[in-house]
Amino acid sequence: MTQLPDSTLSRLFDPQGIAIVGASATPGKIGAMPVTLLRQHGYEGRIVPVNPRADTIQGLAALPSLDALDGNIDLAILAVPAAHAAQALERARPGQVGAAVVFTSGFSETGASGAAQQERLCAVARERGIRLLGPNCLGFMNVRRKVYATFSxxxxxxxxxxxxxxxxxxxxxxxxxxxxxxxxxxxxxxxxxxxxxxxxxxxxxxxxxxxxxxxxxxxxxxxxxxxxxxxxxxxxxxxxxxxxxxxxxxxxxxxxxxxxxxxxxxxxxxxxxxxxxxxxxxxxxxxxxxxxxxxxxxxxxxWKRPPAGKRLGIFTISGGVGALMADEAQDAGLALPEPAAPAQARLLERVPFASGRNPVDVTGQAVSEPGLLLTTADDVLADGGYDALAVFLAAAGSSEALWPTFEAFAREMQARHPGVPLAISALFPPARRRELERLGCLVFPDPSAAIRTIGTVASLADRADMDASAIAPSASPDGAPPLLDAYNEVQAMALLRHAGLPATPCTLAADAGAAVRAATALGCPVALKVVSPDIVHKSDVGGVKLNVAGEDALRRAHADIMDAVRRRCPQARIDGVLVAPMAPKGVECIAGVHCDPVFGPVVMFGLGGVFVEVLKDVSFRLAPFGRDEALAMIREIKGYALLQGARGAPPCDIGALADALAALSRFAHARRADFSSVEINPLLALPDGQGALALDAVVIRSGA
Amino acid sequence: MTQLPDSTLSRLFDPQGIAIVGASATPGKIGAMPVTLLRQHGYEGRIVPVNPRADTIQGLAALPSLDALDGNIDLAILAVPAAHAAQALERARPGQVGAAVVFTSGFSETGASGAAQQERLCAVARERGIRLLGPNCLGFMNVRRKVYATFSxxxxxxxxxxxxxxxxxxxxxxxxxxxxxxxxxxxxxxxxxxxxxxxxxxxxxxxxxxxxxxxxxxxxxxxxxxxxxxxxxxxxxxxxxxxxxxxxxxxxxxxxxxxxxxxxxxxxxxxxxxxxxxxxxxxxxxxxxxxxxxxxxxxxxxWKRPPAGKRLGIFTISGGVGALMADEAQDAGLALPEPAAPAQARLLERVPFASGRNPVDVTGQAVSEPGLLLTTADDVLADGGYDALAVFLAAAGSSEALWPTFEAFAREMQARHPGVPLAISALFPPARRRELERLGCLVFPDPSAAIRTIGTVASLADRADMDASAIAPSASPDGAPPLLDAYNEVQAMALLRHAGLPATPCTLAADAGAAVRAATALGCPVALKVVSPDIVHKSDVGGVKLNVAGEDALRRAHADIMDAVRRRCPQARIDGVLVAPMAPKGVECIAGVHCDPVFGPVVMFGLGGVFVEVLKDVSFRLAPFGRDEALAMIREIKGYALLQGARGAPPCDIGALADALAALSRFAHARRADFSSVEINPLLALPDGQGALALDAVVIRSGA
Incomplete structure (x- = not known):
């Protein structure tokens, strides 16, 4: 993560010399523009026009091709037709050119023959150790070094x-x-x-x-x-x-x-x-x-640094616009804590019609009392209860007479409260606006845009808390159940249990006796389910019996299942009968893993039923991730309130759910070569303190 | 609805003469600003400063008070302290002053004594037939008539x-x-x-x-x-x-x-x-x-007129930004129909790397081929398949060299396709931007803002379809069940049935014999429920029996209910036992009415279960409304897909649901004096063609 930058890219983006292949003297031509721009803006490195049909280009000595160059050059700009690009680059000696920017289009974006052309260009570049930007691009600029390698x-x-x-x-x-x-x-x-x-x-x-x-x-x-x-x-x-x-x-x-x-x-x-x-x-x-x-x-x-959290103070000279900003703040997930009571009291003492709460409305009085804004801010911010301040000045911002007041406010805020970044909403003339920005203060004509922006930027604070090291080392396959070609649900559950997921204990019973022994070991009423790779809807064929207790009942249930299944699905291969305890009460969730072709295993979480099926209310994270990320993933769900204990139900064990998701993500990452998808449905969220429980799972092998 | 404007407001907003009470010569004073502005901007009516301490104000002859005026005056501006405002207005003769604008603060916004002051001011104005704008306001401007009755x-x-x-x-x-x-x-x-x-x-x-x-x-x-x-x-x-x-x-x-x-x-x-x-x-x-x-x-x-519908054409010179605009279009509820195949083919013939679909990407070729944009637009729009066009010109918009192309495009679009309003996204210099706007073309620096705005404005087209006359005459109370002090569920259902709602047939049986007769009349298995104003959770006390058929079973069930209820709720008053057919299968919805203190009866609609309870997924409309409005209300629900037949279920009879909501709204409006709230829960949405069915309802009398 902390490796050094790719030095070949430094030759590209900070070149000491630039050759322009296809350089032109005709203004507006794509081979003319970089030469013009580099000279016009004072690029200090070497500029070498390359063009076999001219001795000088824009007053610079031109070379016929790259091999005519004495010594090496960091960057070659290719502004020649697609058909000639590879050929032009071929002229470079290996090691001679650090990087090439290829402006021209007509490559892979045009279809198969263009793609072949592009492949040839790449091969030439690779052979010569040349890094390639483009083709079909506008190039780049290094603004500080005045490198205008562009025809934009x-x-x-x-x-x-x-x-x-x-x-x-x-x-x-x-x-x-x-x-x-x-x-x-x-x-x-x-x-x-x-x-x-x-x-x-x-x-x-x-x-x-x-x-x-x-x-x-x-x-x-x-x-x-x-x-x-x-x-x-x-x-x-x-x-x-x-x-x-x-x-x-x-x-x-x-x-x-x-x-x-x-x-x-x-x-x-x-x-x-x-x-x-x-x-x-x-x-x-x-x-x-x-x-x-x-x-x-x-x-x-x-801003020198973004807000350290989501506690926003709103100061306005208009109660109405303050409320408009409060609306936006709530949408943006920002908190609006009230100022301390003494600070509120002091403001009201000074301006009886002000509002000391948050939004703080200092009223139009801020216009006639120049110090009011700053005194109030000092007072309100003294307790350190705010991470950012948004100020709305209404039409007063356009007033030149009031400018010294506002300028002093922004300057002093920066000096006295450097930890509370400031955004002002007003219609300042452009030059005034720049002055405030130089003081580190944001200026937005639209107060809602100010709040929305603060909200998004403040979300970085949450991120900062998430220590990447919170991701425990990946679960190792050592001691894991043996790798099979296909997994029935009992095998899938065993796999997940070994990966640290709370999977309900279940046993595959080969016959009625085994089922009785398994149920006795569990010591509670059980569910029996036929296990077969050929039967999807088990209830529909009589393959499920719930709440079975006692040896006789178990034997009878087992026999009923086997009879029903053999009668209705005579061809089905039967692995046995699954014996598991009856599920406790909880909120049904779904967790899954699928393999993204670009990013690898991705973990999905959602609530069961209409939430997933009708509302598509799910959240995703790339595996692996830690507990905090899993918690964020759970909180993202629109139906999150259901896990917090809506409808009179007890709150769920959200921590256990997060642990399960994090464990699933580590499994998915560590075994990404072996498995292409996992679906745990339901993953039961039990009441707080009682954990989570995977009741059923489907695991698919890679390539299956 | 088509009554004439209030002529007293015309005297206010279009005054022939203005008196400024508290007029001042001191620049910046609130009594000085309207005089200054009126004169500076050339107000053509009479201007009369009123101030007992000056003979002239800003060069105009001043009067000591309103009663010194000869004749009448349309408008008096009051720029005197709150304590003197009523007194100043009192000096006007009845009928002399048409309206007053009161700038000063210190009235109801400051508390009880201010409110009393305001009441006194109002009384004085009422006595003299004076309409009042303010107090505590910045006044108004009639820009065309140069009336600057403001101190803003x-x-x-x-x-x-x-x-x-x-x-x-x-x-x-x-x-x-x-x-x-x-x-x-x-x-x-x-x-x-x-x-x-x-x-x-x-x-x-x-x-x-x-x-x-x-x-x-x-x-x-x-x-x-x-x-x-x-x-x-x-x-x-x-x-x-x-x-x-x-x-x-x-x-x-x-x-x-x-x-x-x-x-x-x-x-x-x-x-x-x-x-x-x-x-x-x-x-x-x-x-x-x-x-x-x-x-x-x-x-x-x-725009001369807003888009007639939601079919948007997007034209860009950048495929990427086109996709960004398509993202925004989908969020904004706009449709992006494809151009006709021949038009697509003609574009691709001309520019092989273009994209003829919508977004139409004419590529950077639009820059080198001036006519391309307009020809393509002509071709694509010829079929009349679009209601608006959004064009993104990237950085080319800033080019002075290309200005004639873009100006001609905007001008010709207006001439050839007046029914397709146009928005261009580019960074034009301000003067260029104004020129395009004069041609009726919108200009937005941010293409997403362009799309969002078009989306909102296009929603007016839906509205235009909604004929207010679609609201049938309000249900009359004639022949309605008699007005009671309180309604049990059978009475509530009868009330709603009379109002045209599809309420399940139910009967209140006083004894077992009546229950048998009712069930026999229904001719199907029934539900029995105890009816009592004192029992809320009927199942909990054994007060409900479902799926009962046959005389014996009915008598037994009736006896069981009565026994259980008498044993467990000995104090409860019992109205009898409700007999109703078992409910068919359908999607459970909730409909309700509550009385808003400002707007009167408001109808609510939502899906049952987690949708209402956890997701607060409900929509509202003010009563009364027609079928189209009810349909819009139903479609607004996030869980709408469930009514369309999600999860393999058949689509619901949404039309019947809408009719029920419209009927409920007419009832709520017509009987707003009698009832303060209605809750129908569940309102069952049956499969398409089978209607909707209210299964239970609670109706609350006004003042209850």
Whole structure:
């Protein structure tokens, strides 16, 4: 997790020299733009135009091909037609070129022959040890080093200043728009990267590299899909280890979006619920719109540190808008604790019509009494009861006369309460807004957007608590039941029991005598069920007897089952009869594992019945995970109240449920080569203190 | 519904002359600002400063008090301290002053003595026939007539041009912010009104007046609560009848927000779910943030007419962002039908790497081929399959070189496809943006905001289908069962049956013989239940027998019930034993009516079991309503799939369910004076074609 950045990527993203293959003198040509931009913005490394049909390009001496270069060069930009790209790169001597950015389209995105072309290009690059960005990409920019290895028209309309945001986008159009948006919103970038077809370097590589890049504080990524799940997990873990927040937009949240994404990316984008689980699990903040994407990047970049928790103070000069903000805060999962009583009393003494509760309404008095806002904030924040402060100034924010008051407020807040990040909602003129941002204060025209952003950013605090080491070492297969080709339910339960799951004790009885012995050993009324790989609906064929006690009754029940099954399913192979204690009362849940083609085993949790079947009320996590993650997964369910003891029932043993899910995740991860799916249905959540209990399970071998 | 506007409000909002009581020469004083603004912006009526301590104010001759006025005046602005307001108004002769705007605070918002002061002010106004806006308000502006009857500082920072939006806000701070926001976003206003304490005129009065105002096309309202539900309903109905959309922000959506609102408005804001029902029912679009508020107002004002339906075409030059927009479209309830095959083929012929499906990705080719966008749109829209078009231009929108292409596109779209309103997402320079807006085209930097806005505005199309006349005349009490002090379940069911609800036939049997006769008449196995006002949990005391058939069994069951109940509840009054057919299979629903203190009877619908109890999955409508509204109400439920036939069950008779709810709403409305609540639980939804069936009901008399 803490490995050093890939040094070949450093040659790419921080090159000492750049050759532009297909360099052009014609303004607007894709071979002309990087030369123009590099010179215009003062790139300090070597710039070598490569073009066999010109001696100089834009005043620089040009070479006919890469092999004419004396010595090595970190980066080659390929701005030649797809048909010539591999050939142009072939001219490089092995080791001579560190990396190549391939602008041109006409590769895998166009179909089979383009894909072959792309494969050939990759092979040439691999042979020569060249890392490849693209093809079919807009290139990249290293803003601080003035590396404009791009033909995006976006910088031509004005460049973005250097800053702490590293931005990477699979889509060029999204990337170019995001670059323009960053300029519009006054954000600073460290790097801007578009990955295009990702023949070699993908979004995950870039995230990992940015995680180690000293200029980058926040990573903003746009992705359409992922081919190497482990690499993406490693990249997100690296960012988390480096304390850098990742904001991600991934398309395909809905069926309509996934369909559009699939038709666009050719490769299926994968199950979106799994991406969602991944992002939650690794503390990446998922943005659902470009606006959210920027609000989050903006907040993480502007604030020195995100809120340490979810306790929000709201200060307004309008009670009504305060309530509007409180609405949004509740939706965003933020708490609005009341200020201490003495602080409330002091405010009311000063402004009798104010409201001292949270939202704190200092009223329009804040306009006529310049010190009121700060005094109140000092007083309310003195107890340390807040993790962030959101202030609404209404139309007063536009007043030049009041600017010194607001500027002093933001400055003093930063000095006196550095642990309470501040967001102000008002319509400041752009220059004023920038001043406040330089003081580390967020500014939002829309107070609801301020609250929503704080809510999402504050969720990082939960994540910080989740120690990755809480994931116990994976269950080892040592001593596990022998690996079988297929598992009946008794074998499946034994497997899960060995993996640390609370599986109800059950025995496979070969005959009536064995059934009696098993029931006697359990010492309670039992359930008997026929076990057969050929019978799915056991009750329907008379294969189930419940609540059986006493030797005679057991023998009779056993005989009844065998008779009924032999009569109604004469062809069925019968393994025996399962003997298990009758289930105690509890809330029926479902837990499962399926194998995602990109991310491997994924654990699912839900409540039984209509919750899963009608409401699709389930949550997912990538295996393995620890207890805290399992708890988060359980709390995510819409029907969570049912586990807390709704309808007069006692609260369930949620901790035991979490332990069971974590154990399932460790099993799924450790045995991912052996098993492709597990379904535990029902997994019974018993009353608090009594644990959880798997009553039945289906386990499917890999390749089965 | 089609009554004429209140002419006394016309004197207020369109005054021919204005007296400013407490007029001042000191800049910034609340008595100075209206005089300054009226003169500065060229108000053409008479302006009369009133101040006993000055002969002239800002160069105008001042009068000592209102009675010194020769003749009448439409409007008096009161900018004097609360203690002097009533006194100042008292000086007016009856009939002399049409209306008064009272700026000053210190009235009911400050407590009991302020409330008394306000009552006195109202009495004075009533005696003299003066309509009152405020007190404790920022006043109003009639933008076209240059009436600036306000002391809001917002117009001092720049005024908003005349336009089609009428804006009314209970909160002054929200109103001032919204005014500034309108200026920032380039929107035009007809009127801007702040209602403050609403001693006389409230938001509903203003909505109704704006509904009749020729200058207003769209109404934007902010409210915190409402004291007269009927007036608000009438106002929203008037706006709807006038074809004017209403966008409303009401605080208190959540518990935290409602709490804050209550502490702010002193009076409880009321049940938010009822407001939500009201807005849905009357086709008012509820905005949850200031940004949504403006996006909706902007769309309704800029588009000549809203989309006629929910079929959206998405055009992009980026497949990825197209998918992002498709995600948002699905969330917004929009459909994305595919273009006709020939149109798709023609696009692919022209641009092989394009995507002809919806989202239509014309690719970056749109940049190099100026006509591509329009040709494709012409081709795709020719079949009339779309109600709106959303276009994403990525960073190309910022390009001055491409401006003529985009301008021509917007212009031609308007000319050739006037029935397909257009929204473009791109970062245009402000002046370019305004040009597109003048062409009737919406512009959004965030493509998701564009889609979200289209989705909400398109929901007006559903509303347009809902003919208010679909509400059949209210059930008359003629021939209804006699009005009782209290209703047992048999009486309750009879009442509902008479009201047109499908209530299961049930009889109250006084003795075993009567029970046998009733069961014989039904001709099927029956359920027997003891009926007693003193027994709630009938099964627990042995008061229920199910599936009883045959005279002997009936007599035995009757005796068993009576014995058990007499033994276990010796004090209980017993009305008899209910005899009803056994219930058929169906999905258990719940329907109810409760009486909202502001809006009267409100009908609730939900699915039984965990849906209501754990998930609070219910929908509401104000009574009365018709079948279409009832259908909308049923479809709103999250568990709706269960009624459509989830889990292998047959689909339910949703039409019959809707008829039952509509009948319940008519009953609740017609008998609102007699009954305070009804609960039908369960209301069984039977398989399609078999109707619905109320199995049990509780009816509570008003005042009981």
């Amino acid at each position: 028209p976006a910088p031509a309309n004005g460049i973005v200043p250097p800053g702490g945001i590293g931005m990477v986008s699979q889509s060029g159009a999204f990337g170019a728009y995001a670059y323009s948006m960053a300029r519009e919103r006054g954000l600073g970038l460290s790097h801007w990267i578009s990955t295009g077809n990702e023949a070699d370097i993908d979004v995950a590589d870039c995230i990992e590299w940015l995680a180690h890049d000293a200029d980058t504080r926040v990573i903003m990524a746009y992705m359409e899909g992922c081919r190497d799940g482990n690499k993406l997990r490693r990249a997100l873990a690296a960012a988390r280890a480096a304390g850098k927040a990742v904001v991600v937009t991934k398309i395909g949240r809905t069926q309509a979006g996934a369909q559009a994404a699939a038709s666009h990316t050719a490769a299926l984008a994968g199950d979106d619920a799994v991406y969602d689980a991944l992002f939650r699990q690794y503390g990446a903040l998922r943005a659902r719109s470009i606006e959210d994407f920027f609000n989050l990047g903006y907040a993480l970049d502007t | 500082p917002a117009p001092a920072n720049g005024i908003v041009p005349p336009g089609g939006i009428g804006m009314v806000s209970q909160s002054g701070a929200f109103g001032a912010y919204a005014y500034s926001m309108a200026r920032e976003r380039g929107l035009g206003l007809s009127h801007w009104i702040s209602t403050g304490n609403e001693a006389d005129i409230d938001v509903a009065d203003c909505i109704e007046w704006l509904a009749h105002d020729a200058d207003t096309r769209v109404i934007m309202a902010y409210m915190e609560g409402c004291r007269d539900g009927n007036k608000l309903r009438r106002a929203l109905a008037a706006a709807r009848a006038a074809g004017k959309a209403v966008v409303v922000t009401k605080i208190g959506r959540t518990q935290a927000g409602a709490q804050a609102a209550a502490s702010h408005t002193a009076a409880l804001a009321g049940d938010d779910a009822v407001y939500d029902a009201l807005f849905r029912q009357y086709g008012a679009l509820r905005a949850r943030s200031i940004e949504d508020f403006f996006n909706l107002g902007y769309a309704l004002d800029t």
